[in-house]
Amino acid sequence: MFDKFYYFCHSFISRHKLLVSAFIGIVIFFSIINLSRIKYDNNIETMLPANQDILRDMRFLRESGFSDKLVINLKLKDDKHSTQDLILAVDQLTASIKSPLIAQVISNVTANNVISEMVSFLKFTPQLLGLESFSKIDSHITPDEVKRRLKFIYLQSLTPGGSFMMPFLREDPLGLSTEILRNIEKLSTSLGYNVVIDNGHLLSRDGHYAMVILKTSVIVTEGFEARKLIAYLREELKKLPDYICADIIAGHMHTVSNEDVIKKDIRLTSIIASLAFLILFLFFFRDLRAVLIFLIPLAAVPISINITYFVFKKLSYFVIGMGTVIAGIAIDYAIYVYIAVRKAGGSPDTVRQVIRPVIFGALTTVSVFVVFFFSSVKGYHQLACFSSFSIMLCLIFTLSVLPHFLSKQRNDPQISVAGKLMRFFSFKVQDRILIFVWIVIMATMIILAKGLRVNNDIDQCDGVAKEVLLAEEEFHNAWGGKILPAVFVVAGRNLEKAYQVNSDIYEAAIKNIGKENFTSFSSVWPGLNTRKANELRWQKFWSEAKENEVRKMLIDYGKVYNFSEDAFQPFFAQLHQLVDLEIEPKGLSFFEHLKEQFVHQKENGYQILSFFPDQDKYITRLSTISKNYPRTFLVSRKNFSNEISRALSSELIFLSLLSASLTVGLTFLLLKDIQLSSLALVPVLTSIIMIAGIIPLAGLALNMPIIIASMVVVGIVSDYGMFVVYNCKYKFKTGTYLAVSFAAFTTLIGTGVLLFARHPILFSIGVTLTTGVFSGYLSSVIIIPPLYKLWITERN
């Protein structure tokens, strides 16, 4: 039935060769033309698992205001120029930045009158002092303490800025608001940056660095827009005076730099691989038609891109990058057919002899990718679609078109240089010795595999260029803020409710991990219920007797310093002037700045953020608190990366098992014998054990890219096993060993050049693929034949 269909197709194409070629040519032509209309998506979220927690954290990080900012770090190059020159350069840069990609430029902080604002804020003191602060107030109202405060105020008056501080000190002579001021200061520095405001400009402590903050609409993971943004800023930075150098510090730089490093690596590896392929085909086969093998994947890729785009409406850049490598694997099927035709002539029978292993080989490779349809990662669905179509198209072109364009005459390539290659492997060593050596190597690798460790850190995927890392190092040295805190998020439909939950969590958190480790907006603005309770406590405390006692002490002890009798009248005047509890501080820029940093308005409510050190012990303790409050969650950069890895790892283990089962199933379907199938799987087993042993030897740890690369290895080397066992069984003279060798060499050229890649991920993929393919290939041609002889031939 299958043979009938094959002969029908073969004769049909043979008769209508030109028509079929023209049809395929037109499809390829339009596919190439349409490539320019395809919208590529460089969003890393496409490559994340659809886990609710991960998506929520990712959305939070995107929208929280961390990812929409870039910082320009300007530095004075020499000591001849002063801070004033630096400020002028900042102003010049700020004035020149005009781009739709940049929503806001912040270089100049309007240092509104902080003292007046603090004086205004003091009227909220009764609502803000909590139970803990009240116990301290009593200790402030003693003769000694009052004398100490009066002396402090007198000394303040002698300092240059003293007179400006007087309105504040008159409102709060006892320093009751000290705790509140400390909390405000703590909140302002919660991200750990050390900024000095000079003439409204953001300067480093030593005055040699200035910071310009840019707000952008460009999402940090959007590669194309990020590139445009960075290119624009680089042009603007070129206009700065010679004595200033500037660096861009932003997540966008990582996106662009990673892409640059990957592109550079891919360009280098593609050039080396292409040259090596051409040299291999032209010199070994000495046949121009061999170029057709090279052209088959090139024809299949544009068509697959169009099909995948049609299905998914957008196409991830990462998928195309990975898919192109996959398409390179598909070249193997053309090699098998080409060598078979060269060895046995271009008759339909020749192709029929290899058609089964070629189809099953392609199906096992496709099965590796098809399982990615079961993944929760949307990007993997695209990868599955694109790779499957690429491989299947290569297979169709290989079986239906390629044989008609090859010479019908036998032209054994062993006569040429290629023959020498096979003679290299025809050395005579006793089969049992070969198998023994193989077992010893496998045992050694299993022992080495004990050193295999798993690395979940997503940072290892960051192959950012050294210049970017150096710029960040310099930035953190000048400004601090190297270690970003984790975030406790309280979400609420209305602000008042969110404030109250935030207050309750603050109370619980400081009891659990200490006040110094938890920075919450609640320390400056608690929820309504808390403020109401505080105000009642204040009213109860400030009885007439207490007020008179304090007034008397201030007047009596103030005489020593010549304080006037009504010096602190503002304090007493506002003691019982209570502010409406429903009213939030208005017109106070410091409060608005803090609120902007900690309280975010969302489409369906509010999110209030609190910060704490990103350490496991705090995450564990605060997670317990979070569980008691619905609509609250923790976002930790470290945790986030672990969460992604965990989700992906468990998914990949499931997918690997699924693909392994499919490979085993398809192998059995081809060979219809358990022993033969087991033999065909020897390269798969060898590759997996070798990868497990070599990864720790190469100083690498098991990660997601290595697991995926291992799955690809299984797809590739299972073909070798199938071909060799099929050949051992049927003994067709279709040059199986030579074909497997060429297929392996062409793949190894592609994977071997990845060992020179700068990007850590490409390098680890290179190590995995090279180890897997090389060991799988060697076990196919060296171990399967003796095993076959010992096991199958002796059985028969």
Place this chain on the structure above:
Amino acid sequence: MRKTIILFILFLGFGVSSLQAADVNALLLRLETKMAGVNTLETDFTQEKRLAVFNQPIILKGKIFIKKPELFSWHVKEPLRYTLLIKGSLIKQWDEESNQVQQFSLSGNPGFSMAVAQMKVWFSGAYVSLLKDYTAKIISETPIILEFAPMQSNPASGLIKTVTVFFEKEGRYLRKIIIEEKSGDSAILEFSSVKLNMPIDRSAWELKRDVR
């Protein structure tokens, strides 16, 4: 006719204020040019602070040293020994009462920050750029007396009403500064024994030690 008169008055008013602005600009430019030649300054000072919290004014006596572009020191001898050093945005201070040296940045000390900004402004000599943040009025041309009032956009406007700056005859340095605050407090700073472009003793940039 009435409209014409109003227009004439408006035009006259506009003309007068334009002339005044042009005069101030020219005068400030002249002062700036003269003070540009001053790289170091050493002067004795007397400061009289009239603060509402005290029954009597507070009188401070001491010395000021300036070395452009970034060094500034303020030494008080009476009523209490106190030293303040500023280099760029960094501040160090010492007082005999606590006998401790404190180092801090301007950002966390709004009162200090304002005072230092004021001192830097009036001693810098860069008066033309001041017109971004202050409106200036000429009180007298010989000797030069100028009155500056912070604009609404200037953070100082919340605290300072006016700053009147008195120059010595030649207009090369300051003779007196009067700062009127919005709270009603005021400070008068008078300078004497002014030395321009003379080498400054190293002790001027040290804390604790008495400056001769």
